[in-house]
Amino acid sequence: MFGGITGLQDPKGTDWGERMLNTVASQTIRHLFTRSESVEVFVRCYPSSKLLQGSIDSFKMSGRGLVIRRDFAVEEMSFETDAVSIDFAGVLGGKLNLKQPTQAIAQVILSEAGINQAFNAELVQKRLVNLTLPALTELSGGQPVSFTEVQVQLLPQNRLRISAQANLGTGELIPLNMSLNIAVEKRRRISFKDPKVELDSVPENQQQISQTLSLALAEILDNMVDLDRFDLDGVKMRLNRLETEGQRLIFSGYAEIERIPRSA
Template identity: 85%
Template sequence: MFGGLTGLTDPKGTDWGERMLNTVASQTIRHLFTQSESVEVFVRCYPSSKLLQGSIDSFKMSGRGLVIRREFAVEEMSFETDAVAIDFGAVLSGKLNLKQPTQAIAQVILSEAGINQSFNAELVRKRLVNLSLPALTALSGGEPVSFTEVQVQLLPENRLRIMAKADLNNGELIPLSMTVTIAVERRRRISFKDPQTELDLVPEAQQEISRTLSMALAEILDNMVDLDRFDLDGVKMRLNRLETEGKKLIFSGYAEIERIPRSS
């Protein structure tokens, strides 16, 4: 019964339940990510006999160098639950199933490099290229407009500098540069507010159209980042706050865990 659970040779030991559950939980959580540099899981269950009733005291996970859905890099992620009810029978077969939904305190840290990498993800790119919005096509002679070469620089006080190129499909590339303030809305959206264009490096003949296109890009980004689009199956992230700290963007909130997903 326990043969597939590494290191669990003495079920009479006082911590055999914790060690068994740590092994199963680590294997399960690691499979949620396309890649992971490290994933550590700590399950507290004392006395171990409580596990037989499917009751554990707390569940804590911390991961580093994670990739979600093959394209979204997360520098660090951690969450911790209070008491949780699990299916002990499933644990014996190497699975981790919740008997009822639970919540966990969560923190997610993104790096500036990881954020920039995400702009190459298909889920993001398709919302930035070949746009036929009337406000944009009016500037391009009716041709669809694409925003390319998007780069983000993290600034203090929850500000971002965003640089990009606007391709008008007429052979002309318009450089864009602006700063925006980011904030949490309704605990699941990231808003991009108060855009301020920076035109110092834009040729004078392109400054007016650059300003207009920068405002359009800010509006598109403001409607793009909804956490529900990035949720793992069975897990919803909800945010209480965010902050920029050097080259990192730190999110704090909680996760609503309905069930343990099988993969990312």
């Protein structure tokens, strides 16, 4: 076994130790997702004898069609580390453990359809329905207010359009339409700023309350997306920038990896 790890190559020229580590890493990472279309891992270690000391040159992962925590769809995700120190004995036992924390360059791509699907997730719904915020209940005569049928359309230059219905708990539904800027704030929050309320398609007798409720929804969204709420155990995501590109929202940043999590 150790002869293979330190130099034996298969007919295709792939080092056995790297292949074993790729297999272990792929199995470990797949368990982080509820579903995945594909997860590929590439480990580089030269000379391969360094693997015996747990030292590898780089670690790269790419995945497509991923689902995190049952409800959050990711079209593509990739990350790549520099040199990493791992527990070699753990690899032989089928586990991937880091000897010390590391960082990885990361990119995450969300689709417009996946974003809209996320608005049906329980984690999101509980921040949008049966709200009893004073500013809202004054409008509804003390009844809880719910924002439903939220739909997002990605626009150029990091803007998006949001349409929704506000249920005042009285049976009256108020249509909401607006566009907003989205940006990265403090490397961990997604901010929703500069809302432009669109009232052309709102009945005249509902326009004033639609304006107020649209701004209230924008404020709720601005306080909703904090990456610390979605961190995997032992992994923190930090963002440098985001960009809308057609029907895709592209995030780039890095991951602070303290340890490899065992499950999402």
